[in-house]
Amino acid sequence: MTVLLDIHNVSKAFDQLAALDNVSLQIHTNEFFAILGPSGSGKTTLLRALAGFESLDSGQIVLDGQDVADVPPNERPVNLMFQSYALFPHMTVFDNVAYGLRREKRPQGEIAERVTSLLATVGLGDMATRRTHQLSGGQKQRVALARAIVKRPKILLLDEPLSALDRKVREDMQLELKRLQHEVGITFVVVTHDQEEAMSMADRIAVMDQGRVEQVATPVELYKNPGNPFVANFIGTSTLLRGHLSSGRLHLTNGVKVPCSLPSEDGAEIWLMLRPEDISQTPAGAITGTVISTNFYGPNCLVVAECGLEIPVKYLVGNSEVPRVGDATKISWAGDTGVVVRAS
C-alpha cells in the first residue's frame, strides 16, 4: 500500500478554538477513506485544509511526496465536493459537468467524450440536456459528483455527499459511490456524521471528536475493538458499564456487581462494552429490570431496559420475543463477553 496523502501533526484554531488539534493521518492510494465525527468535530475544516482553502497553524500535508503548503487550491490534484454542492441551476447537466474542462480549454471532442461517458457511469446518460433545476435531489447529487470527478483528481474529497438524500436513495447512492470509486480508480475521502454510512462504504475510518483523531481503523475493528469510550459510544449501539474489576466481576460505582472475566488488571478502572447482541433475554437471567423502550427493526428488536446498572441496558431480541414497555425482564451475559475499553 502506497501512502498518497500524509497528514502530519496538523493544527488549526479559530479564535482560540482548536478546530484541528494535532491531526495525523495516512491515506493510501485508491482507498475509500471516511472521516466520521459529530457536528463541529473539525471534519469540514480538515477537508478544506487538504483542498488548500484553509491555512494551517502548524503541521504538514504531503500529497504524493510533495509538501503542498505553497500549492494554491486550483493546482492541487484534489477536488472538493462541498457540503452544499452548488450547481449552476440554469445550465444543462452536460454544461455543469463540462465546466471545469472548458476552463482548462480542453479540445471540444475530448470534453464531449469525457462528459458523456461519465454521465453514463453515474446513471444520467439520458439527462445531459436537462437543466439542473429540473432534477431530483438524488440526480443533482450525481451531477455534482460527475462534476467533481471529471477532472480526474488524484483525490476526491466529499463533504457529506449524501446528506440531502432520503434514506432509500441514500442507500442506493452509497453502493453507487463504492462502484464508482472502483471504476474510476480515484482515492476517496468522504466526510460524514452518519456512522452507518461510513461503516457501509469505507475501507478505513478516522473517528474525530473536538478536532482530534480518536481512532483510525477498519469498520470491523472499530466495532469490535474501540480504542476508548468515545469511540465505543459513537460507533454502533452499546452499553458501557464503568467500574473496576475484581475476581471475575465488574464492580460498578453504585456497588452492583456484574459478570466480567475478561483479562485486565484487578482493581483498574475500565469500561465494559457490551454490544446488543452480547446480551440475552432469558428466564434464567440473573439481572432483572423493566423494559423502557423497544425499537423494532424487522428481523429483530432493540430493547432498552432499566436494570439498576447506572445506565439503561440495550439488547437484541428476535421478532417473536418483542416485550412491551413496562414489562419485567431478565437478562444475562457470559463473563467472557464484551470488550474492556480504557480511557485513552
Ligand SMILES: Nc1ncnc2c1ncn2[C@@H]1O[C@H](COP(=O)(O)OP(=O)(O)OP(=O)(O)O)[C@@H](O)[C@H]1O
Ligand atoms: N471560519 C471559521 N471561523 C470560526 N470558527 C470556525 C470556522 N470554521 C469552522 N469553525 C469552527 O471550527 C469547528 C469545526 O468546524 P467544522 O466545520 O470543521 O465541523 P464539522 O465536523 O464539519 O461539523 P458538521 O458535521 O456540522 O459539518 C466548529 O466549532 C466551528 O464552529
Ligand SMILES: [Mg+2]
Ligand atoms: Mg462539516
